[in-house]
Amino acid sequence: MGKCVLIVEDEKNIVDILRFNLEREGYQTLEAYDGSTGLQLARAKNPDLILLDLMLPRMNGFDVCRALREGGCSIPVIMLTAREEETDKVLGLELGADDYITKPFSMRELLARVKANIRRTEMLTVRSAAPAAGPQLIRRGRIVIDTDAMTACKDDRPLDLTQREYELLKYLASQPGKVFSREALMEHVWNYEGYVGDVRAVDVAVRRLREKVEDDPAQPQFIITRRGLGYLFSEE
Known part of the structure; x- marks a missing residue:
């Protein structure tokens, strides 16, 4: 079964483009068009990665990320932002996002970042499950x-x-x-x-x-x- 990516984005055309390209690469997708629904789906479905827009109705991306991390959720989060202000990007990272990518983005770059973050999580899971041969x-x-x-x-x-x-x-x-x-x-x-x-x-x-x-x-x-x-x- 393919890895699952939750897309939290209020612009339907961007969601459609992301879904198409992710599914073509073998990923399953979930979609939410506002922050509150995105947070609920993240908690209920436990996806392998979240693509999280900053400017969302009902609950913005900053608050979604903060709520996830404060609740102990370690799912990789890549923030999608149309903002150029560096303070927004830094705030997202400080709230616990793993990375950000600025719109308009290269689909090739976005897919590479999705793959890298999921691979990192897999490597950590394998490492933690491996039998220990004594403290290293x-x-x-x-x-x-x-x-x-x-x-x-x-x-x-x-x-x-x-x-x-x-x-x-x-x-x-x-x-x-x-x-x-x-x-x-x-x-x-x-x-x-x-x-x-x-x-x-x-x-x-x-x-x-x-x-x-x-x-x-x-x-x-x-x-x-x-x-x-x-x-x-x-x-x-």
């Missing part, structure tokens, strides 16, 4: 990452990380001192092969991660910025 730990000073349990601790206290934040922390900490560009992180953490495009999602994820990991996010000790180059996990 990455120790970086006060930070300890258990790659079997997919958890991280600081000073022996568990960190409350999203899946994306955990993956980002693990990837950086697995190669301390090495600088990774935002494009490289989009490719290896977000699973977007050969990524070229907006990398704001990386900056937002790093900022959120620092708020949970650093003693003072404004003066980071673990996740360091190399201006014009990218990010690294400190070897110190």
Whole structure:
């Protein structure tokens, strides 16, 4: 049975185009034309991914995303927005969206992002179901990452990380001192092969991660910025 994508979008012509292209790629689809119905369908049907428009009747995309994440739902969410304001995109990511794509969008790019986010979730599910051969730990000073349990601790206290934040922390900490560009992180953490495009999602994820990991996010000790180059996990 094909993976299921929930489309929450109030413009019928966009829904029809998305449904046609997704079904042609082997996906099943569900459709909602307002935010309230979209939230109900997401909770009732548990789709594999949600394409969520921002400007919706009855309940906007920001509120839908917030309600899903506050309820513990980890379904990948890609926000669809006609807005160019960067603050809207950042807000969506900070509320827990996995990515965004701006209208008018390339169908090829959208399908690639759908595939990458579903694949990432599948990889995490397989990894968590695999029998453990004993704890596999990455120790970086006060930070300890258990790659079997997919958890991280600081000073022996568990960190409350999203899946994306955990993956980002693990990837950086697995190669301390090495600088990774935002494009490289989009490719290896977000699973977007050969990524070229907006990398704001990386900056937002790093900022959120620092708020949970650093003693003072404004003066980071673990996740360091190399201006014009990218990010690294400190070897110190």
